[in-house]
Amino acid sequence: MIEAVVFDAGETLTSDDRYWAAWADWLDVPRHTLSALVGAVVAQGRDNADAVRLLKPGIDLAAEYAAREEAGRGETLDESDLYPDVRPALASLRAAGFRVLVAGNQTVRAGELLRGLNLPVDALATSGDWGVAKPTPEFFERVVRLAATAPDRIVYVGDHPANDIAPAAAAGLRTAHLRRGPWGHLWADSPETAAADWHIDGLDDLLPLVSGDRTLMHHAARRPTNHR
Template identity: 75%
Template sequence: MIETVVLDVGETITRDDRYWGAWADWLGVPRHTLSALVGAVVAQGRDNADALRLARPGVDVEAEYRAREAAGRGEALDETDLYDDVRLALAELRRLGVRVVIAGNQTSRAGELLRGLGLPADLIVTSGDWGVAKPQPEFFERVLEVAQARPGSTLYVGDHPANDIFPAKAAGLRTAHLRRGPWGHLWADEPTVVAAADWRIDSLRQLASIVVG
C-alpha cells in the first residue's frame, strides 16, 4: 500500500520553459538555440548545465546565477509554470489520505517560490535546502526521512531515469516514471527504464488509481 507520494519538481510539477528562456535571454542567445542545446545534452546523458557551457564556452554558471539575482532577473515561478494536472492530482492524493511531498533538484530560492504557490502538499523541499542532490543516495535517505513511511510504501515520481527512477529504486522506493519533458519522452521505452519503473504514467492524475489499486 502506498502511504506517501514524493514528486520531483522540474518537468514533473513545473515546466522548464521559463527557466531556460530566462537563461537564453541572460546569455544573449536565441531561445531556440539554447533549447536545442538542452535537447542535445539530454540525449547524451550529460548535465543539463552543459547546455549553458556550450552556448557560452567558459561560462561560470554559479557566478552568472548570482549576477542574474543581483540584477533582479533571477528565478521566478508562478501558477503558469505548473502543469495543468498538478493541483488536481495532489489534492486527490491528500483526499485519499496519502502524504504528499515535493522534493527535487532545485535551489533554495526555487523552494521558497514553490512553497509560496500554496500547493496541496505536506512538505516542499529542494536539494538546495538539504545540501545534497540527486542522484546521490543521501538525497533519497532524506526523502525516506520526510516520507514518514517504509520504502516499500513510498512512491517516488519523476521524469528523469538517472536522477529519479534508478536511484529511487536502488533506495528501495517504489517508482513511477512520468513521460513528460525531454527526459521523460526520450527514455520512455528504454528497457532499463521499463524494468526499473513499477508504473509508467502520462499524467499525475493516474497516481490516485495507483494508490487505491
C-alpha cells in the same frame, strides 16, 4: 501498501520553459539554440548546464546566477508554470489519505518560490535545501526521512530514468515514471524506465494506481492462511 507519494519538481510539476528562456535572454542567445543544446547534452548523458558552457566557454555559472538575481532577473515561478493536472492530482491524493511531498533537484530560491505557490502538499524540499542532489543515495535517504515511513511504502514520481526512477528504486522506493517533458519522452523506453512500478501519462493516472495497490495489500493482509 503505499502511504506517501513524493514528486520530482521540474518537468513533473512545473514546466522548465521559463527557466531556460530566462537563461537564453540573459546570455543574449536565441531561446531555440539553448533549448536544442540542452536536449543534445542530456541525450548524451551530460549535465544540462553543459549547454550553457557550450555557448559561453569558461562561464562561471554560480557568478552568473548571482548576477541575474542582483539584476532582478533571477528565478521566477508562478501558477502559469504548473502543469494543469498538478493541483487537482495532489489534492486528490491528500484527500485519499496519502502523505504528499515534493523533493527535487532545485535551488534554495526555487524551493522558496514553490512554497509560495501553496501547493496542496505536506512538505516540500529541494536539493539546495539539503545540500545533496539526485541521483545520490543520500538524497533518497532524505526523501525517506521526509516521508516518515518505510521505503517500500513510498512511491517516487518523476520523468527522468537516471535521476528519478533508477536511484529511487535502488533506495527501496516504489516508482512511477511520468511520460512528460523532453526527458520523460526521450527515455520512455529505456531499461531504467521499463523497471518502474507504474508508467503514467499524467498525474491524474496516479491515484487509481496507488489506491489499487493499497486495496490489494489490505486484502492480502486479511486473507486467511491455509494450515495443512
